[in-house]
Amino acid sequence: MRNRLILSGLLIALMAGCAQHKTPNQLWDEGMAQTKEEHYDQAEETFKEILDKESIPDTLRAKTNFTLADLYLNHFKRYDDAEQKYRMIVEKYPATKWGAKSQFMIGYMYANYVNNYEKAKKEYRRFIDLYPTDQLVSAVDFEMNHLGKSLDDLDFLPSADSSNGAETATTGTQVQ
Numbered sequence: 001m002r003n004r005l006i007l008s009g010l011l012i013a014l015m016a017g018c019a020q021h022k023t024p025n026q027l028w029d030e031g032m033a034q035t036k037e038e039h040y041d042q043a044e045e046t047f048k049e050i051l052d053k054e055s056i057p058d059t060l061r062a063k064t065n066f067t068l069a070d071l072y073l074n075h076f077k078r079y080d081d082a083e084q085k086y087r088m089i090v091e092k093y094p095a096t097k098w099g100a101k102s103q104f105m106i107g108y109m110y111a112n113y114v115n116n117y118e119k120a121k122k123e124y125r126r127f128i129d130l131y132p133t134d135q136l137v138s139a140v141d142f143e144m145n146h147l148g149k150s151l152d153d154l155d156f157l158p159s160a161d162s163s164n165g166a167e168t169a170t171t172g173t174q175v176q
Contacts, residue, residue: 024050
């Protein structure tokens with residue numbers, strides 16, 4: 001009887017230990033769920049836990065760093081931390097899709113969050129130099145051509161006061 005209790009105790013301890021060692025993919029799913037539920041502090045810790053693992057593929061490491069940078073940029077407003085993550089991805093994982101996206105986001109952050117248009121231009125030019133054939137080139141061109149302009153300044157967008165006679169998008173009826 002005593003041996004059974006010891007064996008049961010060891011089995012329970014082993015199972016508990018296995019539950020604590022989540023795979024990187026399990027942690028990824030957990031971090032994304034936490035982000036969706038707006039538990040950003042928990043998500044940050046979960047993503048950092050992925051990065052603490054030694055043998056994960058470069059694509060997952062780049063994607064996790066990119067997701068952390070996105071948290072820093074959009075939810076914590078920690079622009080220096082976001083930039084540091086984006087730059088690290090461009091340096092260490094330039095050939096992944098996350099490399100190009102990261103370089104784009106550095107320029108985008110300067111243009112649309114920090115309002116430093118000179119730095120934005122510099123980073124967008126760096127994007128073109130590093131990724132001249134990437135699909136984001138057209139977005140970079142658009143950004144460069146419209147730096148510092150408000151939405152009201154863009155000719156191809158209807159302004160809020162020019163809705164007379166415009167059709168609504170949902171019904172196609174005229175607005176008077």
